[in-house]
Amino acid sequence: xxxxxxxxxxxxxxxxxxxxxxxxxxxxxxxxxxxxxxxxxxxxxxxxxxxxxxxxxxxxxxxxxxxxxxxxxxxxxxxxxxxxxxxxxxxxxxxxxxxxxxxxxxxxxxxxxxxxxxxxxxxxxxxxxxxxxxxxxxxxxxxxxxxxxxxxxxxxxxxxxxxxxxxxxxxxxxxxxxxxxxxxxxxxxxxxxxxxxxxxxxxxxxxxxxxxxxxxxxxxxxxxxxxxxxxxxxxxxxxxxxxxxxxxxxxxxxxxxxxxxxxxxxxxxxxxxxxxxxxxxxxxxxxxxxxxxxxxxxxxxxxxxxxxxxxxxxxxxxxxxxxxxxxxxxxxxxxxxxxxxxxxxxxxxxxxxxxxxxxxxxxxxxxxxxxxxxxxxxxxxxxxxxxxxxxxxxxxxxxxxxxxxxxxxxxxxxxxxxxxxxxxxxxxxxxxxxxxxxxxxxxxxxxxxxxxxxxxxxxxxxxxxxxxxxxxxxxxxxxxxxxxxxxxxxx
Numbered sequence: 001x002x003x004x005x006x007x008x009x010x011x012x013x014x015x016x017x018x019x020x021x022x023x024x025x026x027x028x029x030x031x032x033x034x035x036x037x038x039x040x041x042x043x044x045x046x047x048x049x050x051x052x053x054x055x056x057x058x059x060x061x062x063x064x065x066x067x068x069x070x071x072x073x074x075x076x077x078x079x080x081x082x083x084x085x086x087x088x089x090x091x092x093x094x095x096x097x098x099x100x101x102x103x104x105x106x107x108x109x110x111x112x113x114x115x116x117x118x119x120x121x122x123x124x125x126x127x128x129x130x131x132x133x134x135x136x137x138x139x140x141x142x143x144x145x146x147x148x149x150x151x152x153x154x155x156x157x158x159x160x161x162x163x164x165x166x167x168x169x170x171x172x173x174x175x176x177x178x179x180x181x182x183x184x185x186x187x188x189x190x191x192x193x194x195x196x197x198x199x200x201x202x203x204x205x206x207x208x209x210x211x212x213x214x215x216x217x218x219x220x221x222x223x224x225x226x227x228x229x230x231x232x233x234x235x236x237x238x239x240x241x242x243x244x245x246x247x248x249x250x251x252x253x254x255x256x257x258x259x260x261x262x263x264x265x266x267x268x269x270x271x272x273x274x275x276x277x278x279x280x281x282x283x284x285x286x287x288x289x290x291x292x293x294x295x296x297x298x299x300x301x302x303x304x305x306x307x308x309x310x311x312x313x314x315x316x317x318x319x320x321x322x323x324x325x326x327x328x329x330x331x332x333x334x335x336x337x338x339x340x341x342x343x344x345x346x347x348x349x350x351x352x353x354x355x356x357x358x359x360x361x362x363x364x365x366x367x368x369x370x371x372x373x374x375x376x377x378x379x380x381x382x383x384x385x386x387x388x389x390x391x392x393x394x395x396x397x398x399x400x401x402x403x404x405x406x407x408x409x410x411x412x413x414x415x416x417x418x419x420x421x422x423x424x425x426x427x428x429x430x431x432x433x434x435x436x437x438x439x440x441x442x443x444x445x446x447x448x449x450x451x452x453x454x455x456x457x458x459x460x461x462x463x464x465x466x467x468x469x470x471x472x473x474x475x476x477x478x479x480x481x482x483x484x485x486x487x488x489x490x491x
Contacts, residue, residue, distance in 0.1 A: 051086040063100040067140035080491030092476025095129040111149030112169040116467040120189035127200035132477035154201040155225040162232040181248040192277040195292035199299040206302035215310040255282040268351030271329030279362035286348035291364040344385040359389035360408035361417030400457025403440040415454040
């Protein structure tokens with residue numbers, strides 16, 4: 001892909017070293033050196049503001065949207081904080097500029113979306129990357145077709161393997177993980193079973209329908225994919241044995257494999273769905289991942305809406321029964337009593353009474369529950385949980401000289417994920433907290449103008465993944481929300 005190569009060589013010029021494994025740290029040169037090196041890319045706007053131009057040149061972009069460009073022009077012109085304006089102009093279009101491969105296949109839109117520095121399409125990441133553009137579909141037909149293409153492509157992926165989390169465009173491409181002990185196929189990058197992988201495509205489809213009223217993507221192929229989603233969820237409730245999925249990997253990282261012959265630690269079936277991996281692609285400790293089960297319930301409600309509006313033939317009794325079972329499991333096993341914060345949601349449970357109290361930066365997380373499920377915002381248990389995960393009681397909440405936020409096992413201790421700072425801002429109604437999140441994000445981009453996977457709590461120049469489109473686009477979504485609702489915080 002031409003644009004990918006252009007950005008790759010630009011990053012090499014800046015001293016970046018790409019690593020195709022998400023787990024390894026990518027370190028950059030000092031902030032002063034970066035500023036000098038970037039200065040040669042400065043254009044008129046950069047010269048006027050003092051910030052370098054780091055966005056891909058117009059003729060090198062993968063996809064362009066007039067509606068997105070109008071938003072960028074409006075926001076960057078009207079907010080007083082010019083550094084945040086510069087970052088928004090770089091980050092909000094990053095998915096379109098660098099990761100979208102749009103085509104027409106068999107007469108239908110087909111959009112392959114890579115995650116950034118890994119040439120593979122995650123069902124989760126691709127949904128989240130295009131999500132902020134949905135409100136602009138009404139005024140940009142090409143953008144609408146591109147997102148419709150993502151919905152079509154995701155249905156194909158699910159039909160190929162509902163247990164896989166990441167796919168290639170090339171159906172015959174062989175993954176570096178082809179030796180994993182699981183039912184691996186060509187065309188699949190990774191086969192880590194994560195509940196959210198099947199929830200995000202439903203969320204995107206529901207958001208698309210809500211914004212456009214267009215039911216055309218919900219055709220026979222999409223319906224078949226959704227039937228497979230229901231089947232997979234039911235298998236992983238494990239009422240009738242362990243189900244067909246297992247996974248093991250030969251690795252030095254324990255969180256990259258699943259114990260007990262690839263089936264994970266035992267659970268007592270209670271209606272909840274087992275997830276062998278978290279949204280971080282790390283293995284769960286207890287298979288009932290609570291934020292993902294809440295997300296599944298919300299997604300099934302959204303699926304019901306889509307089916308009703310598209311008037312497709314679907315076994316809704318199965319959906320209703322599944323929702324009822326999940327609701328029962330959540331009511332009985334999702335909450336615990338914390339000595340400091342009162343009743344809160346556990347991160348993981350097993351149905352036997354064991355639970356894991358923590359939160360991870362990746363979404364769905366406990367923090368993000370009110371972002372994914374708006375009705376959760378007023379929930380008293382969620383409010384208590386939010387206080388817990390943003391405190392030292394959460395073992396993966398880190399606070400240092402550079403900032404504070406949630407991380408996770410994926411890149412190790414003392415590493416804060418900017419996604420968690422952005423999500424904290426997106427789930428807050430408090431001006432001071434939102435302002436604090438904006439300031440931390442502004443302080444920790446290490447002079448690059450982009451949002452990274454993680455940074456060291458004491459040194460923002462020590463970061464991972466200089467090209468992580470989900471983090472960039474989510475930051476853009478946050479800035480645009482603040483611009484519309486609390487513009488005074490951006491001055």
